Amino acid sequence: MNNSKKIHIAEALPGSGKSTKFIEMIPSLIVKSKLLYAMPTNALIKELALDIQVRAGINPLVVTSETTDHVVSRLENVLASNTSPLVMVTHEALRRVDPRLLDGWELVMDEVPSVSDCKGYLFDSVSYAGSLAPYMTIGDDKKASLRPEHVALVETMIKSRESSALSASALDVLKNRRLQELSATRLLN
Known part of the structure; x- marks a missing residue:
């Protein structure tokens, strides 16, 4: 059949x-x-x-x-x-x-609805440089990763979200990046 x-x-x-x-x-x-x-x-x-x-x-x-x-x-x-x-x-x-x-x-x-709930963040070069750039690097493959020396700090900022000076959007980006890195590490081990 x-x-x-x-x-x-x-x-x-x-x-x-x-x-x-x-x-x-x-x-x-x-x-x-x-x-x-x-x-x-x-x-x-x-x-x-x-x-x-x-x-x-x-x-x-x-x-x-x-x-x-x-x-x-x-x-x-x-x-x-x-x-x-x-x-x-x-x-x-x-x-x-x-x-x-x-x-x-x-x-x-007609006019197919979105099938996912993807967040988008608007960062211009100034807001990126002021919020995310100190904690992340962008590789030749255009993928972002957390700077190893700032992983613990990023985790602390994520946990103490309310007292962070970073915007909610910047914290979401850092949190998502950290979760992706943790998932990748688990897959390799």
């Missing part, structure tokens, strides 16, 4: 025509498949549903808090009945639905 799934990605700048191209393809797609289209907000769904009606002549079934009081139960009923060729929902509704009901549906994710 072959359970392989194909993932098609349309990645381009906003306004480059991804949605327009998709709308043009809908009539041929719904002949072969049932489509579940997920977007981040009700407003975006409403706008695209109208475009689909006008440009493709297809009236998608929209299941949002603006169309029903019980979004998840309504969506699960729609998916189970498998009668609508194009259903539009929010990412949140999709996240809450029983995933077994997605069997037999082609899923289209």
Whole structure:
């Protein structure tokens, strides 16, 4: 039994025509498949549903808090009945639905949500030099490491976070770097 799934990605700048191209393809797609289209907000769904009606002549079934009081139960009923060729929902509704009901549906994710919670820190050269540079070195491979002579000091600053003169962002960077180094050391031993 072959359970392989194909993932098609349309990645381009906003306004480059991804949605327009998709709308043009809908009539041929719904002949072969049932489509579940997920977007981040009700407003975006409403706008695209109208475009689909006008440009493709297809009236998608929209299941949002603006169309029903019980979004998840309504969506699960729609998916189970498998009668609508194009259903539009929010990412949140999709996240809450029983995933077994997605069997037999082609899923289209528009404006894919972030799948990780990555922190980013804005350091310019002055703030870097004043906060992190004394405790770290940057190697030829562009990877940062703690200066061996400052490891104990960095650990103390991390533990006494509230009394440190360094910003929370700088302390987070030092802490994450230290944890990575400790993990690497454990792997080598």
